[in-house]
Amino acid sequence: MAGRKQFDVEAALDAAMIQFWSRGYAETSIDDLTRATGLNRSSLYSSFGDKNSLFVRCLQRYVARYGKRFDEALANADAPPLDAARSFFAVTMDRIADPDVPDGCLVVQSAMAIPVLTPKAVERVHEAVNIQLTRVRAALRRAGLPETAADELAVHITAVNHSLAVMSRAGANESQLHSIVNVTLDALATVLAA
Amino acid sequence: MAGRKQFDVEAALDAAMIQFWSRGYAETSIDDLTRATGLNRSSLYSSFGDKNSLFVRCLQRYVARYGKRFDEALANADAPPLDAARSFFAVTMDRIADPDVPDGCLVVQSAMAIPVLTPKAVERVHEAVNIQLTRVRAALRRAGLPETAADELAVHITAVNHSLAVMSRAGANESQLHSIVNVTLDALATVLAA
DNA sequence: GACATCCTGGACCGATCATTCCAAGATGGA
DNA sequence: TCCATCTTGGAATGATCGGTCCAGGATGTC
Numbered sequence: 001m002a003g004r005k006q007f008d009v010e011a012a013l014d015a016a017m018i019q020f021w022s023r024g025y026a027e028t029s030i031d032d033l034t035r036a037t038g039l040n041r042s043s044l045y046s047s048f049g050d051k052n053s054l055f056v057r058c059l060q061r062y063v064a065r066y067g068k069r070f071d072e073a074l075a076n077a078d079a080p081p082l083d084a085a086r087s088f089f090a091v092t093m094d095r096i097a098d099p100d101v102p103d104g105c106l107v108v109q110s111a112m113a114i115p116v117l118t119p120k121a122v123e124r125v126h127e128a129v130n131i132q133l134t135r136v137r138a139a140l141r142r143a144g145l146p147e148t149a150a151d152e153l154a155v156h157i158t159a160v161n162h163s164l165a166v167m168s169r170a171g172a173n174e175s176q177l178h179s180i181v182n183v184t185l186d187a188l189a190t191v192l193a194a
Numbered sequence: 195m196a197g198r199k200q201f202d203v204e205a206a207l208d209a210a211m212i213q214f215w216s217r218g219y220a221e222t223s224i225d226d227l228t229r230a231t232g233l234n235r236s237s238l239y240s241s242f243g244d245k246n247s248l249f250v251r252c253l254q255r256y257v258a259r260y261g262k263r264f265d266e267a268l269a270n271a272d273a274p275p276l277d278a279a280r281s282f283f284a285v286t287m288d289r290i291a292d293p294d295v296p297d298g299c300l301v302v303q304s305a306m307a308i309p310v311l312t313p314k315a316v317e318r319v320h321e322a323v324n325i326q327l328t329r330v331r332a333a334l335r336r337a338g339l340p341e342t343a344a345d346e347l348a349v350h351i352t353a354v355n356h357s358l359a360v361m362s363r364a365g366a367n368e369s370q371l372h373s374i375v376n377v378t379l380d381a382l383a384t385v386l387a388a
Numbered sequence: 389g390a391c392a393t394c395c396t397g398g399a400c401c402g403a404t405c406a407t408t409c410c411a412a413g414a415t416g417g418a
Numbered sequence: 419t420c421c422a423t424c425t426t427g428g429a430a431t432g433a434t435c436g437g438t439c440c441a442g443g444a445t446g447t448c
Binding site: 389390391392393394395396397398399400401402403404405406407408409410411412413414415416417418 | 419420421422423424425426427428429430431432433434435436437438439440441442443444445446447448
């Protein structure tokens with residue numbers, strides 16, 4: 001059972017990511033990770049380093065994967081800005097509806113745990129939140145909004161997006177999640193119409 | 195050093211609540227709790243039961259304390275509905291600005307940790323979220339909004355309120371937090387004007 | 389076919405976890 | 419004053435934690 005790697009690194013990272021996402025850093029043990037990935041301790045440590053390194057890598061993976069989807073949702077230059085915003089939220093709604101993946105959001109969960117994360121992990125969380133903020137603000141600017149309006153709406157939209165993670169974990173149904181988004185979309189529509 | 199209780203139960207509960215609030219259930223050890231409260235293990239266990247029981251009690255305490263303030267903010271029947279909403283958010287903003295108390299929100303943090311909480315704790319979290327939703331919806335109805343609008347706005351407002359906890363933990367400044375709230379207040383103003 | 393290299397299984401480590409227990413001491417009522 | 423009652427300090431328990439280590443075996447190269 002040795003010689004060359006016996007497992008798929010990408011699949012193992014996905015499994016670890018889902019484990020952290022579902023239960024958080026503190027409540028995920030090395031044994032949990034070996035069970036989830038199918039790897040044993042030696043392989044886990046030799047391939048990914050210690051628990052915190054693996055966690056940071058999973059965070060990066062999460063940010064890259066869904067960041068790409070958010071970018072795509074906002075990128076369609078032909079679509080009206082309001083549709084772009086709708087698509088943006090749809091990324092999160094689809095993720096929540098995806099049965100292969102936990103509720104909530106790894107970034108939001110990690111943000112709430114910042115006081116007990118390592119400095120490296122904290123840095124990644126801050127980075128993730130700022131990237132999202134920048135992404136949304138840039139899209140609003142492209143849609144023609146002045147800077148102050150774009151700043152205000154961007155932070156509101158990212159915050160509301162995070163709130164979907166909280167509410168989905170708290171048991172909100174799809175209709176409630178849509179209500180949360182709709183009020184924000186209405187507000188955006190009002191600003192765009194002005 | 196014995197005979198009758200040597201400590202103030204209320205103060206001990208406050209200290210434990212702040213400990214859980216700051217670091218979460220999983221990352222709060224019994225030793226942390228003894229340090230924070232000044233009690234030793236025996237006193238802690240004999241007064242409050244096990245760790246989970248103490249946590250549930252702290253959750254209830256948190257919900258009662260801030261729930262009272264939310265109620266007060268929404269209760270002023272003379273104030274225009276928009277001012278009531280502003281006061282509602284101000285409860286959270288003041289809590290975040292309070293240096294004696296951690297950032298974030300014990301309920302939001304616990305909601306994100308639902309998959310690893312005990313059934314009793316999960317029940318309390320659901321209860322807390324529902325109480326808040328009911329509170330806001332009732333206030334909107336009192337302000338004259340029709341049922342569907344009140345439902346939609348209530349879930350949006352409570353979600354945005356939760357997002358303040360996430361964003362404060364993620365390092366957002368006061369101006370950004372105000373932006374988050376302002377967009378929602380504008381949306382509410384639009385609906386109230388209709 | 390032999391060897392250096394690398395991966396894997398699982399034992400092992402000290403630290404820390406939540407919880408229990410008991411002896412010692414302080415209390416208040418009789 | 420004495421005793422039943424309750425609190426307190428701290429030791430002890432068994433489980434689990436993250437992390438290390440090494441022997442054994444598979445691999446690819448020569």
